[in-house]
């Protein structure tokens with residue numbers, strides 16, 4: 001009995017070594033993390049050990065082997081004309097301050113060349129992405145300012161539409177004849193100008209959250225390959241903001257990259273039904289929270305925290321994330337997929353992906369699925385680097 005055990009240990013040991021080596025040497029990029037808006041703006045500091053409180057902090061980015069983290073600059077639809085742009089600037093200020101205070105752990109990354117420097121110096125590269133076109137407040141000057149402050153992508157819409165681009169949710173309501181603020185779907189003339197101006201600036205056009213019509217209008221207007229920073233596959237989990245096969249194929253033709261979101265509700269088609277049952281079992285509390293005017297995503301988070309053991313049962317396995325990845329690879333190949341965790345913007349993630357420190361588990365899972373080292377390096381970051389380079393001026 002001792003020999004097979006020894007052999008098993010040797011194989012496991014060799015695998016663990018290969019995995020560790022590959023993950024450490026690869027350039028690992030995550031295109032979406034919400035810790036700035038969900039924690040930093042509420043007084044938590046990612047310079048501290050935030051284990052048990054958040055998905056992310058600086059030391060855990062390092063433990064997760066992350067070379068480039070794109071931090072989402074985000075405010076919701078309650079902010080608009082006169083407030084949204086300023087809120088975005090305050091978030092940018094706070095990230096810049098964190099980076100400036102931590103030169104031994106982090107550096108600002110705005111270009112591929114900066115990223116190479118961060119990798120060489122073994123620092124966590126910090127890039128900014130603005131999540132929601134409402135933050136430019138219909139002003140091309142504000143778009144320029146955000147670019148100058150380091151924003152390297154703009155998600156054309158969040159869940160709310162702008163006057164120039166319709167979101168996935170609003171397009172869905174529009175098609176169903178339900179009340180929605182939009183009068184038509186897609187990009188208008190100003191929206192097409194925004195896309196073209198982003199191309200000129202060297203700012204990635206991010207198509208997560210946008211409606212299908214906006215998606216295809218933006219692809220038609222863009223002269224550069226586009227980003228999908230944190231979305232999953234509709235064929236596996238049909239929620240309005242996941243990508244249909246038609247959309248995935250279009251990204252392949254455009255040369256863009258789809259970065260997978262780790263949210264259980266975008267990965268697992270049974271999650272929303274199971275979570276509804278969970279929330280129904282705490283209906284009294286949910287209703288009293290609703291009565292306070294708390295947004296639904298905060299209620300989800302609050303209930304999940306209070307009944308952590310029950311929420312834990314709802315989490316899918318990490319293999320499901322790999323199923324989404326395989327689906328995209330089968331349709332358009334391995335050059336168009338990456339990771340966009342949405343950590344700290346989501347209240348449930350797959351088992352084995354508890355926070356940014358668990359990124360190496362993805363490398364293990366990719367190896368176990370038979371992906372080559374070369375392909376794994378593309379998925380972890382190589383594809384995003386190619387995309388960023390193709391968009392740089």
Ligand SMILES: [Zn+2]
Pocket residue numbers: 131209230345
């Ligand atoms: Zn988002």
